[in-house]
Amino acid sequence: MNRIGHIRQYDSGITIVAEGDEPSIIGRVASGVVRITQTLDDGRQQIVGLAMPGEYFGHFFRSGSAFMYEAATDVAACVFPQKPFEALLASHHGLEHTVMMGALRDLELSREWIMVLGCQNTFERVVSFMLHIHKRMRMAGVPTHDRFIEFPIGRRDIAGYLGTTVETISRHVQALARQRIIRILDNSHFEICNLGRLQSLSKQHWNAMAKSITTSELDSGVPQALKGKSWSQSGLA
Amino acid sequence: MNRIGHIRQYDSGITIVAEGDEPSIIGRVASGVVRITQTLDDGRQQIVGLAMPGEYFGHFFRSGSAFMYEAATDVAACVFPQKPFEALLASHHGLEHTVMMGALRDLELSREWIMVLGCQNTFERVVSFMLHIHKRMRMAGVPTHDRFIEFPIGRRDIAGYLGTTVETISRHVQALARQRIIRILDNSHFEICNLGRLQSLSKQHWNAMAKSITTSELDSGVPQALKGKSWSQSGLA
DNA sequence: CGAGGATTTGAGGCCACTCAACCGTTGTGG
DNA sequence: CCACAACGGTTGAGTGGCCTCAAATCCTCG
Structure with a gap:
């Protein structure tokens, strides 16, 4: 897994993946917060989710990205090219299971949030x-x-x-x-x-x-060194 | 898969799984629409998702159900007890992959809906x-x-x-x-x-x-017999 | 110290909810 | 067969929450 991915730093405000980007990447947040947004044709945009340390972001098994991923704070993330990562998932069922659990949890959080926005x-x-x-x-x-x-x-x-x-x-x-x-x-x-x-x-x-x-x-997997006083690097957007 | 599950009919308005229900079930909609709702303490409730023919509903790998599943129309569904179904997922990686794809799609739809509600x-x-x-x-x-x-x-x-x-x-x-x-x-x-x-x-x-x-x-898997003139059995709520 | 951005506070207007009445369909019983 | 009730949907008038616009304050950074 470490062979196909590598740590990358993103400054606050940087776009990691743009809407519609084709050969996409998968990432796992090490520190900071990634905001997941979607944009309407007239420019309005909505944050539809946040990726926090230990969580994956990006699109699996899709061609174009429907969402935009930006660094909401200074972010360190382990990023993988999409295709090799998907191949890795296919061969390591334990990893695929972990990713699925993450997706199910994100789905649960999203639906809770739908209720918050809806009523x-x-x-x-x-x-x-x-x-x-x-x-x-x-x-x-x-x-x-x-x-x-x-x-x-x-x-x-x-x-x-x-x-x-x-x-x-x-x-x-x-x-x-x-x-x-x-x-x-x-x-x-x-x-x-x-x-x-x-x-x-x-x-x-x-x-x-x-x-x-x-x-x-509970296995957020964040290195101790990054767990310092503050989980978001306090580089506010 | 057919050994642990069986087709069940639900009349429109029936609660399939209540919020907080403990030994839960997994289901796959054959016909009709299942509404996924969440309730606030003061009684307001929000529909956070719809399960349509071919889609799975219910909670995987969770103890209590955070949502309520009800038949929005007359519904036919193939239901499985949760534990055996999860065991089946563990042994059949192809099925687990299918379920994960469904979860990822639901997540994408949920996030699109967050944008709709948010802006x-x-x-x-x-x-x-x-x-x-x-x-x-x-x-x-x-x-x-x-x-x-x-x-x-x-x-x-x-x-x-x-x-x-x-x-x-x-x-x-x-x-x-x-x-x-x-x-x-x-x-x-x-x-x-x-x-x-x-x-x-x-x-x-x-x-x-x-x-x-x-x-x-495209493999919605709905039997031809159910694909008649109308995908919802027109037993409107 | 000044410029710029982020946050707070205030005043006014509009969108959508609330309450209420009306309409068409369905099902039931006399 | 018709009267009636029950229900889902439509239409109208009034109100309030939240957005918009605007200005003041605080904080950060060069």
Whole structure:
């Protein structure tokens, strides 16, 4: 696997794979966050997913890329040419199984997000985003951040992910702080003062959900050296 | 595969798998449409996906079900107990590969839908839904419906899928008919009068998208007997 | 220290939801 | 056979949440 792939660094804002690119690549995030976006003909664009450390991105068994992959922060990733990677999958069923588990988990997260976008108002979406990030931090195996939330991406990207605007996010975050549910440390760091209240505001049943996800992947595979103080290299977009 | 599974019929509206159900089942739709929903604590619910003929539904390699699976129309499905099915996947890599391809396709569709919900207004969503249905009809291998659209589910479910209301859908469908872009045959059947205009209204680049999906799965595997005049058994919800 | 970007705050307008009534179809019982 | 209820869909009027536009503030970096 190491023979066909190699580590590459991407600066924040760099496009890794453009929409429609033909001979595509597969990547595995080592550190940082990759944003997965799609663009409408009139230029509007929506962030449809985020790839965090340990997760794969790119298109398997497809010709053209329907999505664009960009570095939302400074990113280190292990990248593979598509064809050899697919050949590797065919010969190593254990690896194919791992990739499938990742796809199933992404599918589950995507469908949760469809619900967030489909029937929550913008306030609830902001809350859901915070809890979503909080959950994935724990999934990525970051231990110290139990009471804290770190936004891995800037307000503009969050707005793109939530299907709303930076102004609306700002208002709702400030409202949460006024209600003493969170405490604002700086633009991208928060302390959770009342986790129960936060969860109830999102209206999602975290009791049932938490275990089904958390127990799945703990082998994030991120080298210890990269697990430093912050899982996103804090090079905000 | 036939030894561990068996065909079962579900009447429209029946719950196949409830949220949180423990020993779950895997199913493959033979005819009809299965709706995949998620519920908020306060009762709001969102349709996060639809399973159409030839597609699998249910949870693989998970303990509790995060979603609810219901028959949106009268449904015939081949169902398997989860554990034996997973064992079958482990021993038949070809089947596992097929399931993975399905998961990857579902993921792609989910992300497209995230974009629809995240940055399109309700009018554009109605258009996208029509084209989405149109696309999946062709994927399911229904030949005659090139100029026609059939809503496989009722207005209530469409509203649940689009994250809007039945009233809003009604207004926009009527608007499309007034602009002579579609012609209303009955409540769930439409003729496309101007496909190009319809596609441009959705603002999605169908040129790039169409091929990448259509070329993938043609082995829908639906028995000929079920491919009759209508792929949904027209037992509308 | 100044320029630029990101975030916050404020005021106004529009889209879509809510509530309500109406219409066509279906199924049921007298 | 018709009356009636039940249901899904359509149409209309009013309201509110969120986007838009605009300006102030904070932070970063040269």
